[in-house]
Amino acid sequence: MKIYTKTGDKGKTSLFDGSRVNKSSNRIKSYGLVDEVNSQIGILISLINNNPEVIDLKKILLILQRQLFVLGSDLANPSNHVSQYPRITSKEISFLENQIDELDKNLEPLKSFILPGGSLHSSQCHVIRTVIRRAEISMADLYSKSEISEHSFIYINRLSDLFFMFARTFNKRLGQDDIIWKN
Known part of the structure; x- marks a missing residue:
């Protein structure tokens, strides 16, 4: 099987139902951004390697990568x-919410905003x-026109919350303080 098909050479691509859309459409941008998220998670998994302090998070990240293929x-x-x-269902949303709640149990309550940083993993x-936020912005237009499912839109919103919790968790487990925002 050849990797190139030449069917997209004129700026259009096919969807699963056979319809053709511009490659610049919000639908294509959305699943391109989801693919970017998945690739960035791959980098995070590589950073974890076999670090015993955070190896358990690798399993969750691998599940998320599979879920992101479903979202795409x-x-x-x-x-x-x-x-x-x-399709993304309430089951995947519940998975995200459960992970957020589990991570939150082991963190100090936030008393101020934090800046991105600390450990490389957290960054x-x-x-x-x-x-993820860019993907959500792109998906918002599709959602407002009922062109994607509510579950997909809720999923992407929860996913960004989960990565905020991951950032704090990596810092805590790797002995880095969150960077507190001060005006």
Whole structure:
């Protein structure tokens, strides 16, 4: 199988239902940003390597990478009637919320805003969080027009919250203080 098809050479691409859209559409931007998030998570996993202080977080990140493939599939499928492709459901949202709650149990309550930084791992989480926010902005237009599922939109919102919690968790476990914002 060839890696190139030449079908996108004129600035359009195909969705799962066979329709063709401009590569500059919000739908394509959205799943491109989801792909970028997944790649950034790959960097974070590489940073973890086998560090015993944070190795347990690697398992969660690998699950998130699989879920992001499902989200990309969901975004590439404009039809709610094509069920052969996976979709984000309330199950994936609950997974994110449970992870947030578990991480939060081991952190001091926030008393002020924090700046991105501390450990390299935490900094990478903040990069991931900001890419997720760009994806959410791109998806917001699709959601407002009922072109993507509510579950997909809620999922991306929760995912950025989770990476904020990851950032704080990496700092704590790696002995770095969060950087407190002071005006």
